[in-house]
Amino acid sequence: MIALIVRELRLSLRHGADTTASLLFFIIAGTLFPFALGPGPATLSAIAAGIVWVCALLAALLPLDRLFGADFEDGTLDLLLLSGLPAYGVAFAKASVHWLTTGLPLLLIAGPLAVMLRMPGGRIPLLLLTLVPGTMLLSLLGTLAGAITLGARRAAVLMPLITLPLMIPTLIFGAAAVTAPHPAAALYMLAAMLLLALPLAPLGAGMALRIAAE
Amino acid sequence: MHLLTASKLAVFRGERLVLSDISFTLASDGVLLLRGPNGAGKSTLLRAIAGLTPLAAGALSWNGENALEDLPTHAGRIAWLGHLDAVKPALTPAEHGGGPALGAVGLAAYANLPARLLSAGQKRRLAIARVVASAAPLWLLDEPTTGLDGASTEKFCALCEAHRAGGGMIIASTHMPLDLRAAETLEL
Numbered sequence: 001m002i003a004l005i006v007r008e009l010r011l012s013l014r015h016g017a018d019t020t021a022s023l024l025f026f027i028i029a030g031t032l033f034p035f036a037l038g039p040g041p042a043t044l045s046a047i048a049a050g051i052v053w054v055c056a057l058l059a060a061l062l063p064l065d066r067l068f069g070a071d072f073e074d075g076t077l078d079l080l081l082l083s084g085l086p087a088y089g090v091a092f093a094k095a096s097v098h099w100l101t102t103g104l105p106l107l108l109i110a111g112p113l114a115v116m117l118r119m120p121g122g123r124i125p126l127l128l129l130t131l132v133p134g135t136m137l138l139s140l141l142g143t144l145a146g147a148i149t150l151g152a153r154r155a156a157v158l159m160p161l162i163t164l165p166l167m168i169p170t171l172i173f174g175a176a177a178v179t180a181p182h183p184a185a186a187l188y189m190l191a192a193m194l195l196l197a198l199p200l201a202p203l204g205a206g207m208a209l210r211i212a213a214e
Numbered sequence: 215m216h217l218l219t220a221s222k223l224a225v226f227r228g229e230r231l232v233l234s235d236i237s238f239t240l241a242s243d244g245v246l247l248l249r250g251p252n253g254a255g256k257s258t259l260l261r262a263i264a265g266l267t268p269l270a271a272g273a274l275s276w277n278g279e280n281a282l283e284d285l286p287t288h289a290g291r292i293a294w295l296g297h298l299d300a301v302k303p304a305l306t307p308a309e310h311g312g313g314p315a316l317g318a319v320g321l322a323a324y325a326n327l328p329a330r331l332l333s334a335g336q337k338r339r340l341a342i343a344r345v346v347a348s349a350a351p352l353w354l355l356d357e358p359t360t361g362l363d364g365a366s367t368e369k370f371c372a373l374c375e376a377h378r379a380g381g382g383m384i385i386a387s388t389h390m391p392l393d394l395r396a397a398e399t400l401e402l
Contacts, residue, residue: 007305011302074299075299078266078294078298083289085286213266214266214268
């Protein structure tokens with residue numbers, strides 16, 4: 001599985017533009033809000049956490065349709081399923097790569113974006129802390145949706161329609177943890193959802209991959 | 215010494231029964247060539263043997279045990295060459311896992327060039343190198359010589375014979391005559 005992750009990381013490094021595109025989208029989408037709502041610190045700081053969360057969700061969706069799509073089209077998916085890894089192992093490796101190439105860079109940029117949106121400085125570490133399980137959950141559920149929509153016509157449209165509703169609970173608790181006076185409960189909830197998705201999403205994605213490869 | 219036995223395989227593709235009542239036996243050193251018109255189900259049979267497409271009926275056994283019971287184990291026995299080359303334009307041939315077999319298919323000089331610079335025939339040879347480099351006993355080849363020139367086809371046949379000499383077995387779908395000794399043919 002390590003070999004697969006290394007190979008995928010090397011591929012995404014060579015296709016650097018794809019990886020950077022979602023980061024630039026994240027920055028640009030976040031930047032639009034002060035233009036639309038006005039630069040008033042009171043307004044912006046109240047909604048900064050929500051903006052960062054929603055923009056991160058949308059940005060992380062961008063690379064998902066190529067996650068399995070390219071492999072499906074060029075025959076690599078067959079080789080992956082015949083690599084000796086179980087199908088859920090392939091899905092888990094793909095989710096890890098998605099997180100490493102999209103979730104992690106988004107986390108690094110979320111801090112500066114939050115500062116730009118006038119988020120109180122003390123809240124930023126908490127925002128980043130909630131985004132860690134948040135982006136991981138998105139990678140796992142996104143992998144699941146990517147595998148389910150594999151081979152479907154208009155997969156790129158279907159995928160957000162499947163992923164985003166599934167992400168609503170994460171969004172609620174993630175944004176709540178940043179703004180609530182007592183963030184612990186929401187953080188535990190996020191961790192619990194991550195623990196649930198960690199085995200279930202790759203299992204489901206693996207089954208979907210096998211069906212897509214038929 | 216390995217033994218692959220298929221008895222009365224049937225495979226659905228969508229709503230259509232593509233294959234039914236397919237039986238064969240293949241031992242180490244054996245070659246089975248699948249022949250038939252387009253759409254006869256040659257690729258489907260290869261996918262079913264690989265465990266990619268589920269069987270509707272029948273049994274596939276490896277050394278007497280149900281081959282498809284544990285798919286990852288079954289995958290370890292198989293080297294797969296699909297009708298698509300599964301070549302990533304951004305990776306070099308060496309990074310595709312061709313390794314030492316690149317020389318055998320005449321790609322050693324291209325080992326560190328991006329695969330997007332390779333021609334269609336060279337990509338096919340890269341896919342063949344990946345099969346050769348794997349230590350799997352059973353080669354499943356879907357139209358292996360598509361896009362290969364005469365010299366490369368001869369080289370490929372030599373690689374197949376070397377694989378058989380090492381106790382390997384080959385199932386290949388093909389329209390072209392392959393110069394392999396004692397090859398059995400299955401008409402679909």
